[in-house]
Each structure stands twice: as C-alpha cells, then as structure tokens.
Amino acid sequence: MQYHCLVYFDPQEVFNDSPESNAVLDEIGPHAAKLKASGQLVMAQPLNLPREAITVRVRDGKMSTTDGPFMETKEILGGLVLIEARDLNEAVRIAAGMPHAKLGAIEIRPVIDFTKPRPKL
Amino acid sequence: MSPASAHGALESVYRTEARRVLATLIRLLGSFDAAEEALHEAFAAAAEQWPREGVPENPYAWLVSAGRFKIVDRWRQESRLAGVLPELAMLVEPTPEPDMPEHIQDDELRLIFTCCHPALAPDARVALTLREVGGLTTEEIARAYLTPAPTIAQRIVRAKARIRDLAIPYEVPSRTELPARLESALHVIYLIFNEGYAATEGPSLTRGDLCVEAIRLGRLMVDLLDEPEPLGLLALMLLHEARLSARVDAAGDLVLLEDQDRSLWNRGQIAEALALIERARASRRIGSYTLQAAIVGVHAEAPSFHETNWVKIVSLYDALCRVDLSPVTALNRAVALGMCHGHAVGLAAIEAVMAQGELDRYHLAHAARADMQQHLGLTEAAKASYQRALVLARQPAERRLLQARMQRLASGLSNCESARPVY
Numbered sequence: 088m089q090y091h092c093l094v095y096f097d098p099q100e101v102f103n104d105s106p107e108s109n110a111v112l113d114e115i116g117p118h119a120a121k122l123k124a125s126g127q128l129v130m131a132q133p134l135n136l137p138r139e140a141i142t143v144r145v146r147d148g149k150m151s152t153t154d155g156p157f158m159e160t161k162e163i164l165g166g167l168v169l170i171e172a173r174d175l176n177e178a179v180r181i182a183a184g185m186p187h188a189k190l191g192a193i194e195i196r197p198v199i200d201f202t203k204p205r206p207k208l
Numbered sequence: 209m210s211p212a213s214a215h216g217a218l219e220s221v222y223r224t225e226a227r228r229v230l231a232t233l234i235r236l237l238g239s240f241d242a243a244e245e246a247l248h249e250a251f252a253a254a255a256e257q258w259p260r261e262g263v264p265e266n267p268y269a270w271l272v273s274a275g276r277f278k279i280v281d282r283w284r285q286e287s288r289l290a291g292v293l294p295e296l297a298m299l300v301e302p303t304p305e306p307d308m309p310e311h312i313q314d315d316e317l318r319l320i321f322t323c324c325h326p327a328l329a330p331d332a333r334v335a336l337t338l339r340e341v342g343g344l345t346t347e348e349i350a351r352a353y354l355t356p357a358p359t360i361a362q363r364i365v366r367a368k369a370r371i372r373d374l375a376i377p378y379e380v381p382s383r384t385e386l387p388a389r390l391e392s393a394l395h396v397i398y399l400i401f402n403e404g405y406a407a408t409e410g411p412s413l414t415r416g417d418l419c420v421e422a423i424r425l426g427r428l429m430v431d432l433l434d435e436p437e438p439l440g441l442l443a444l445m446l447l448h449e450a451r452l453s454a455r456v457d458a459a460g461d462l463v464l465l466e467d468q469d470r471s472l473w474n475r476g477q478i479a480e481a482l483a484l485i486e487r488a489r490a491s492r493r494i495g496s497y498t499l500q501a502a503i504v505g506v507h508a509e510a511p512s513f514h515e516t517n518w519v520k521i522v523s524l525y526d527a528l529c530r531v532d533l534s535p536v537t538a539l540n541r542a543v544a545l546g547m548c549h550g551h552a553v554g555l556a557a558i559e560a561v562m563a564q565g566e567l568d569r570y571h572l573a574h575a576a577r578a579d580m581q582q583h584l585g586l587t588e589a590a591k592a593s594y595q596r597a598l599v600l601a602r603q604p605a606e607r608r609l610l611q612a613r614m615q616r617l618a619s620g621l622s623n624c625e626s627a628r629p630v631y
Contacts, residue, residue: 088345088347125248125249125252127248173248173345174339174345174346174348175345175346175347175358175360176346176364176365177244179361179365180241180245197347197357
C-alpha cells in the first residue's frame with residue numbers, strides 16, 4: 088500500500104540556523120537515499136514556503152487568485168513523502184524514522200486504492 | 209532460474225516463512241521495530257539475489273541471517289558515527305551464525321506469550337497477536353473488528369511501547385507463571401476464533417480467515433506445550449469449525465443446531481477433536497476449555513438433535529459451573545436442564561439466572577426465555593421476550609432469525625425451531 092506522509096512544521100523552529108535544527112536537516116538527504124534503496128520511498132518532495140504560494144479558484148467560469156496558502160497557520164505543510172508500506176503500522180514505523188519527525192509532525196494519509204469501493208463518510 | 213519463477217518462489221516463501229522469520233528476528237534483535245525493518249531488508253535482498261543465485265536450500269535460515277546482518281551492520285555504522293563507546297559497538301558485533309531455534313515454531317510460541325502478556329490491554333493483545341503472530345495487516349484487523357485503522361494502529365504502537373518500557377521478556381513463561389500466562393494466551397486465541405465464528409456486527413456472519421488463524425495458533429500451542437487446556441481449546445475450535453458450513457444457509461441466514469443438516473458436518477475433524485478431548489481428560493487436570501469442548505463434543509456425536517445425550521450435557525455444565533461460574537454458562541446450563549426435564553423446569557432455571565441481572569442486555573438470554581415460554585403456550589410473554597431480544601441483537605442474520613420466529617408466533621404456527629443458543 089502507498090501512504091503519503093505530509094510533513095508539517097513551524098518554519099521559525101526549523102530554519103532558525105541553530106546547530107540542532109541544521110544537524111537534523113543534514114540527515115534528510117542520506118535518510119531518503121537509504122529509504123529509496125530499501126524500496127520504501129516512492130517520492131519525496133520538499134515544498135517552498137507558503138509565502139511563495141498562490142491559491143486559485145474558479146467560480147461561475149471566472150478564475151480568481153489570492154496570494155499565499157489556502158490556510159494560514161503557524162505550522163505549514165513543508166513537504167510530501169510518498170512511501171510504500173505493508174500496512175499502517177509499518178507506515179508509522181517508517182515515518183518515525185524520518186528526520187523531519189524530530190522537528191515537526193508527520194500526518195500519514197493512506198493513498199486511495201481505486202480497486203476498492205469509495206470511502207464512506 | 210527465470211525472474212518470473214524466482215518471483216513466484218519469493219511470494220510463496222513470503223506467505224509461508226515471513227511470520228516465522230519475523231518471530232525469530234524479534235528474539236535475535238530484541239525489538240519489534242528493528243525486526244520488522246530487518247524482515248523487509250531480508251526480502252529486499254532475496255528479491256535481488258535469488259533470481260541470480262537460486263532459492264537457498266533453507267529460505268528461513270537465509271532470511272533470518274540476511275535480515276539480522278543488515279540491521280546489525282546499520283547499528284554498527286550508527287554507533288561509529290555517533291562515537292559510541294567501543295563496548296557498546298561490541299554488543300552489536302554479529303556472530304557468524306545466528307542461533308536458530310531447535311523448532312522453528314518455538315519463536316512463534318514465545319511471541320504469542322509476549323503479545324498476550326497480561327500487562328497489555330486486552331484489545332491490544334488481540335490486535336498485536338493478529339498482526340505480529342498472524343501476519344495480518346493493520347487494515348485487515350481493522351476491517352475484521354469494524355474499527356478505524358488508526359485506532360488499531362495506535363493500540364499496536366502503544367502495546368509495543370509498553371513491552372519495551374516494562375522490558376517484558378521474550379520467552380515461554382516459567383512453570384510458576386505458566387497458568388496465568390497460558391490463560392491469557394488461550395483467551396486471546398479464543399477471542400480471535402469467536403470473532404471469526406460469530407461476528408458480533410457487520411453484514412457477514414463469519415470471517416473464516418480469523419477462524420483459520422486461531423486454529424493454527426491453537427495447534428502451535430498443542431504441539432509445543434505439554435498442557436491439557438490447549439488441547440481443550442483446539443478441540444473446541446475444531447468442533448465449532450467442523451459445523452461452520454451447516455450453520456449458515458445459502459441465503460446467509462443462521463441455521464439453529466436442531467435444524468442443521470448433520471451430513472454437512474466434517475466428521476474427520478470431529479473425530480480429531482474428540483481424540484484431543486480424550487488426551488486432555490487423561491491428564492486429570494480438566495479445565496474450562498476441555499469441559500466446553502466436551503459439551504460441544506456430545507452435540508457433535510449425537511445422530512440427531514432429539515437423540516442428544518442431555519443428561520451428560522447437564523452434568524458437564526455442572527462441572528463447568530464449578531470452574532467458571534459465568535452467567536452465560538449458567539444460562540446454557542439452564543437451557544440444557546429444560547431439554548432434560550421439560551420446558552417448565554427450563555423456564556424456571558432461565559428465570560433464576562436472569563434474575564441475577566447480568567444477562568439483561570444479552571439477546572440470547574431473552575431469546576432462550578422466549579423459546580421456553582412459547583413451548584409452554586405463554587404466547588404474550590414469549591412475544592415480549594422476542595421483542596426484547598430483537599432490541600438487543602445487532603448482527604443482521606441473528607435479527608432476521610428473531611423476526612422470523614416472532615412472525616411464526618404471531619401466525620400461531622407451531623414452532624419447530626428454537627431460539628436456543630447455537631452451540
């Protein structure tokens with residue numbers, strides 16, 4: 088099964104140039120390489136800061152845009168990591184091994200499998 | 209070896225060996241998470257090497273060695289990077305050959321006892337056993353128990369943390385500890401079986417894979433422990449399972465014991481169970497599972513419902529009530545008493561049990577009372593009891609059965625079925 092790991096953090100705590108956060112940031116590359124080699128990393132994509140974002144809507148055929156992210160929060164979506172895991176607990180174990188988990192929080196979202204019925208609300 | 213056949217071999221080795229390899233790795237590495245990672249690494253290495261080099265003679269030993277080597281190697285690198293003291297690094301030096309258990313199953317048995325440790329919450333024991341010993345995924349367990357997957361995942365994460373924090377040893381308990389630990393392990397296995405046999409909720413009445421897994425675990429306990437109660441539990445599960453196909457009809461409706469087509473029962477499996485009961489009885493330490501199995505055994509041996517040896521069943525229930533005085537046991541004894549000495553005696557016995565109050569919300573108690581009342585011509589009382597049973601029953605097939613019986617009562621037809629608990 089594939090799971091998306093949504094990495095959330097407060098940029099003030101991550102990009103503060105402290106030796107502690109820099110050490111964690113330096114771990115990310117080698118860790119991703121190891122995960123890739125073991126076949127558990129499908130894709131990893133760090134995202135630029137929300138101030139670089141622009142949000143698009145179309146209503147009645149008219150497009151409008153707003154500066155910034157869809158939601159303004161202190162903790163931002165900083166990256167996406169798509170992993171392959173046997174089940175949810177394996178996804179938890181893999182996410183717990185990600186350096187990002189030490190700086191922010193990782194939300195694990197199972198990717199929808201279209202061979203199964205749609206999820207009910 | 210062609211890549212396709214190597215791939216096929218790997219898949220089949222995964223199905224048969226992954227659980228055992230994991231169990232051994234947990235012992236060797238002392239950690240669930242490290243073992244799970246090692247298992248993944250071992251199969252990744254196999255996927256790479258087996259197409260080239262062929263499937264090793266002993267895939268289990270190969271996978272254990274490969275997985276252990278990868279993790280220990282990683283630990284050595286990490287301890288070197290972190291500048292850990294050399295003594296610490298020594299701890300993770302690999303020995304040339306990881307020690308293999310004398311019986312591969314020994315590690316699975318150790319794992320059952322760890323997963324069923326009484327210090328863990330009961331629902332966590334079930335989830336952990338199904339995932340770590342049974343090899344089910346978190347999502348499969350969640351579906352079987354109609355619980356959201358994140359809830360099950362958290363139970364498993366917390367249980368593992370507790371095992372680590374309490375340093376629960378990974379071993380078959382000592383003689384003095386064994387009775388209490390065995391009881392918990394057998395209870396977990398029976399819970400798994402029951403969930404498969406009589407799903408409490410949800411559209412389908414049985415979940416065969418849970419039954420199969422529980423029986424596998426029961427056999428493992430019997431093979432490796434010289435104790436009578438695992439024999440009793442295995443016999444009990446085999447007896448229930450032998451009659452599974454007769455318990456539900458083509459429309460998915462429940463068929464009560466007295467209406468079941470006994471030619472559908474698996475006679476070979478019943479014979480195996482009866483032999484297990486004899487072995488357990490020979491030990492002269494007869495516990496509650498053996499007694500329950502003996503009761504079901506009497507039903508399984510009877511050529512028809514009316515030729516059932518009710519006297520023997522009542523005396524077995526008397527013995528069971530002495531070791532396990534649960535209200536449900538008392539209810540079943542009361543029903544058997546009614547079969548033995550007539551419906552008036554049965555109704556009085558059921559009323560006495562229900563007066564204790566603990567079975568107020570148990571639908572089968574109200575259904576059993578309704579059955580006795582109906583046979584005695586107490587139509588209004590029977591109707592009220594069925595109504596109460598229907599309010600409490602959650603399983604759709606059980607509800608359909610109760611509704612059918614109420615309709616029959618209203619139409620004044622004589623009842624050839626009964627709402628006796630399905631043994």
